[in-house]
Amino acid sequence: MLRFLVRRLLQALPVLLLVAAGVFVLLELAEGDAVDAYLAGIGGAGDLTLAAELRERYGLADSLGARFLTYAWSLATLDLGWSIAFARPVLDVILERLPKTLLLMGSGILLAALLGIGLGALAALRRGRPTDTAVTTTALVLNATPGFWLGLLLIIVFAVKLRWLPLGGFSTLDSRATGIEAVLDTARHLVLPAATLGLTYFALYLRLMRGAMLDAAQSGWVTAARARGLPNKRIVLRHMARPALLPVVTMLGLQSGTMLGGSVVVETVFAIPGLGSLAFEAVSQRDLPLLAGTVLVVLVNILVDLLYGRLDPRVGDNLGRAAGK
Amino acid sequence: MAPVLTLERLTVAFPLPDGGWLEAAREVDLSLERGRVLALIGESGSGKTTVLNAMAGLLPAEARVEGSLRLDGTGPDLLAAGATREGVAGRRIGMIFQNPGASLNPVLRVGATVAEIAAVHQGLGRSAAWRAAVELLERVGIAEPERRVHDYPHRLSGGQKQRVAIAAALAGNPGLILADEPTTALDAMVQAQILDLLLALVDQEGVGLVLVTHDLAVAGAVANEIAVMYAGRIVEQGPAEAVVRHPLHPYAVALAGAALPFGGVAASGDAPFPELPPADPALPATACAFAPRCKLAIDRCRSERPPLEPRDGGRAVACWRAGEAVP
């Protein structure tokens, strides 16, 4: 098993190198560097001496090859360095933001999965009936809805009109709440963004679950379970839903990348200082160390996905099917 | 003692897309005592699996079913409108399928599959049901049952899977077992082992076994009685040895011969929707269905269907030229 893992890791290596190199090339293509962006930010765009000094200090005056080596070395040694834009260690910035994004994505995926599994099973059991049509149509429409717009609609309804939930942010700013109150406060802030992610992404799980349930319903073991006299509820739960969960659960682990993309928009809409918006800032600030740090987080995520996907041959098939639908 | 199975005048029809009906089984009578084996044989589409599924309560809801089915000579007619299978399926009728792999839930340990049925039908608790599963696996000849209960189906061989499926059929202590081509998907040697196991269960536990097969050799080896089906009807019925050695119906003669004179026997009878051999449009509906393929067919066969008539030795045959030598 260990040898197998090591071999998979080595196979994933070229992919990781390509991604890392791609990010570097992308930044080289960009006009201006972090110093330009920083100076523009503090209103000192014309100060050439300061610019030269800063470039010297952050190694931006080095040759292209040297800079690439520095970048690759910092990735390989997990030494994340100093963020020019935030004037803080990159690790600090990332560690501050990562939990928020993880919490947001985690609750978003959980909601999407619960909705997809529950409604997918329901639609399969009511196949061709009005419930099936209503559920699949709703998923189809929500899947076509832009996340940022759905988020704003939810804000209009639940924060502006009904005033049930906060407009945005991750916690109430001046709150000194601790313990259970702080948790509840964060949970209240999470409801709308998590709902936005969950509602826009559950269609995939619904499709997978519905199809797998229909397959299971046609299976020999369900016929056998009926012939063996098992109660219908048992058949649905143990012999249809349980096997049908396999492809859905497998897909869960693979959706994190897509959701990371979605979380950029959702974090912007709900003013959540998370990793998605951090990546956006790193690119627009040309902050290479910061970007390298966020790329590292993405790479870890990719690595987990790759290992996971390679371990289970069915995953690749499902991915292809999901992409092809 | 009353027969464990009494099936009378079973007719099953499936709706066709054009609004018509396809009669897959017509006026089928069967009867079986405990401790005996009845083989239902015929080629794919002969209606034998339809008859079995009607008895097991596995026909699709849109099928039209007529006739009556009683267990142990008493109790309600299980084919009557509104009849429930609760307390019957698994508890009084056990079913074994052709493809043992497909009949086991792939995400459940085989012990859980068997224990679940024992729990439901015998009202056992978790650990008692699990012990019952170990015993059942031992009874069907699985080595090291304490270890095997923890295996998932894909870890087992085809023969082992079929043994587990037989254990699952026994878990509710049924008096009647219906087996649909239980050995067709297995290797020749494993086939013999599974047939031995089924026979041993019939002998030791006194259950009645209905065995659906397309293989006359298998039927002759294990059955006490044979019913030969063609195009949804029983065309010949009688003690197994007599039917195998001296078939009376030309179709049974063909089955008993090395090969059929018309392209051979189709592999299996597990098609979900039974396909009948194409009907000859020139033939009236009242004709003998086998006439177009029969070397002995005369004009009468093409206009008038022969009824299933009793013969000596507890036999019955539906043919105007029964017993005549087939060229």
Add this chain to the structure above:
Amino acid sequence: MRLASPWSGLIGPVLLLLLVLAAILAPMLAPGDPLDMVARPLTAPFTDARFPLGTDQLGRDVWAGLVHGARVSLVVGLAAAAATLGVGILVGTLAGFRGGFLDDALMRLTEAFQTVPTFLLALALVSVLGASAGNVVLAIAISSWPPAARLVRAEVLRVKTLDYVDAARIAGMAPLAIAFVEVLPGALQPVIALAGITVGEAILVESALAFLGLGDPNLQSWGSMVANGRALIRTAPSLVVLPGLCIAMAVLAVSLTGDGIARRLGLGARS
């Protein structure tokens, strides 16, 4: 997935037709530049006959923005989808047909692109290349081609073993000609099923980029209209609601239409 009633197959094409008409007739339906200030800011919808859907905080006509936005969404969406499928078809055909090292290299490249979250990559590309309609199309194509490449490769692998391809080889056709003339057309059918989804995704990515301020600043896009209306969701929610509705409608229209076409060709998934 499919809507059940018999006329539901028409919903997609009818919606799409309306959007296409709006896009084509935009200069007649709403003459002038939709970015011009034409009236008092924040005219409420349905209060002024000249500006039926009202105006935004800069006095720009919302109706004009919506019909001109249809142009941006459809043109960018279609161009990006065409480029996406084009790259995918090229890579997939070469990888599948040539096999060997080229296949390995191209598939590693495909995996590398596929593992980076599509939207993050598009975002990075546009912010680096600069916000213009052409760059948006380019960014969407560069970030979204992998699924098409994998699909085409799988199909090419299947088709290239068929007899007629052998016949072409024996007849002495050049390998590349065989790949693109004989093999590719046979492998294209599933791509048709993918096309509707690709266009829909492209429209969504374009609108999200525009929402984040990375759309073409010279064009009125639905996404940037939503972004503009965001500051006023308390007082003028229609500035957010209307353009977003248009995006959802457009995405739904293309995916339903694509699905319907795929179904007609007998490629659709089971209902």
